[in-house]
Amino acid sequence: MSYLEQARFGSAALVRFSDLRYDLLSALVERWRPETHTFHFPCGEYTVTLEDVAIQLGLPIDGSPVTGVSSFTDPTALCRELLGDSLVDGESNFTGLQFTWLKAKFGQLSATATEGELMCAARAYIMHIVRGVLMPDANNDKVHLMYLPLLADLSTVSSYSWGSIVLAVLYRELCRVTNPDVVDMSGCLTLLQSWTLYRMPFLASVSDQPYVYPLLNRPKITNVVPSSAYVDSHIWCTNAPIINFNMVERYHGDRVLRQFGCIQPIPDPPCEVGEVHSMNKRGKLMLDWGIKHQKFVALWNDRLRRRPQMVMTTDPQPSLEYIQWYYSCGKPYILGGQSTVIPPARAAT
Template sequence: MYRVLRGRVNSVGFLPDERLIPYLELAGFVSAALIQTFDLRYNLISALVERWRPETHTFHFPCGECTITLEDVALQLGLPIDGNVVTGVSLISRPATLCYELLGHSPSEGKFTGLRFSWLKANFEHLSSTANEREVMQAARSYIMHLIGGVLMPDANDSMVHLMYLPLLSNLHNTRSYSWGSAVLAMLYRELCRTTDPSTMDIGGCLILLQLWALYRMPFLASISHQSYIFPLIHR
């Protein structure tokens, strides 16, 4: 019997306010923000995992090997694939100060390392009709943070996004100078490798990228991936 994996996905759940669009575009995230995921087909995703080989970072099919590339990331998500490496400090000494400066709110005055998606949604889902430019930019940063942690690079902390990404959004003009696409692809590769362990029951990483890639590169799957026989078809 084949396992069907659970996904570590936490969609934003609402489209960005139209006033955020110029800032999302400036930062390089507008295409990803406008993708409405979430008809994720976990039977298809699980079948693909069964064909993943960590030693080559490729899917092994009867017809040969293939894999997701940076070109696919740019095509499907519109994220920058050139530029600086996405890195961040794992421990921020004054997290509340950082949040007040870049988001206008903070979930705590003490030490914390991440922002809960529920907190981001409660504070930024509804943008005031009188919001000034600074407040619109803060809402754009919040939306990008939710995208990063919930859709593009979800990890074991599936209820929150790590604070280390927030400093990279301080100047939205510079945000797109980072190769976000490379970071997304690297995490997806890592999750595919991790889930080859048969005892693993969930998968993180950008699952919408995995699904879009499969349906784009193998379009015949679109008509059958809701069916139970996806497993024997992929494995034939």
Template structure:
């Protein structure tokens, strides 16, 4: 927890996960307009703002932009440098671009009683990666996190200087725009944010859903 606090992720670990209401999410997608990045309803327009991101997720919305390279030249070596472990180079994913949640869990779920501080720091990085890929910016498959976020965690004290909330909002906007295309199938990104925002800003939706 001290390292998560140092990185500004202590509050993020308290985010509640819940079953998604896919009919609600589908209805929101149908009302999304890519040209204005807003939902168009009969009563007017609205959208998920940075204020909503900060309120719902408690992540920083000020600071440096979250950027990074989409491909890392030597992913195994880079993963080992910050996590002290890396996926086996003998498997078919020797040029992997993401870390599977199942692999992260297997490697970091348990800490020995005589664990070193360096191992604790690596475990904190792995936990934050799981939060980023599993809650804040998951893909449609929701089974791995992209390796491009790992460089942001090299210095845990510097993590809170990034506007992670802006990245979450931008990725959600992009996914909503993608879902308006005819060939779009599965939606990803922070659907927990989208659903909690809708029920918080438009509480009547909850009562309408539970009407017989």
């Protein structure tokens, strides 16, 4: 645990899965807009933000993007160096580590384990957290090897924006499942459901700004949130691309300023990253994604200057100007793009 805490994965290691409400998640998907990466509700735009990732998962959100080389000429040597062991010799050209292998090798540690063995086990545990907690996929029981080199020095793991990869994968999955032919969904659905219950008063009796502003009224929540979760609050509302190796998604914190207790002005048109939205890792051996996506990396590195002007308010209601713009440019209704009254008989079916 000391190594996990040093890497700022200690809180994520404590996450326990709860039963998912698929009806609720499906309703959210119907409100998701791929062009803005926000949910369009009648009251305005909302989304899962870096604030939610930092406070609910405890992950670092500021720092270097999680990127680099995604394939290796000698994965066996890499695993032996950083995990102290590797898959059987016949598996000499693998790209991912199976959960069953990780559990078999590191599920039990000797009471006399050396520091080196403890560090290898900590890396294996973080690899398991990356796929099993941060971006689970029911159709894939492996974690990609590309994350392992970033764990070589456990004292520098927290210098990466691990929280960004959670949102990048979740945003990508929400966009994918807006296709009515898609029947499954991956990503950190535990975070998505928890965010929903915190943010929507009609689902759970929690007011707006549940983490910061109702501190006096909700001590049971704030008492368990470590102070480190607020360290990077200065980038919660930035407008920048978030990066996970080949994956680049746009983060629009400036479109949901009411979530941070601020007045929401009419936002600028959303930025596009269309040229990389369908890019995958297949056939791109030894490609350094940090170089491939250097213009997006530069925008992320400029995240502090990409924050909007923020005006705090005690009234979370949207302005009349914003509502007029939103109802003309947004998509707050599911049926036909306009307010629709569903007859009781039809609603019952």
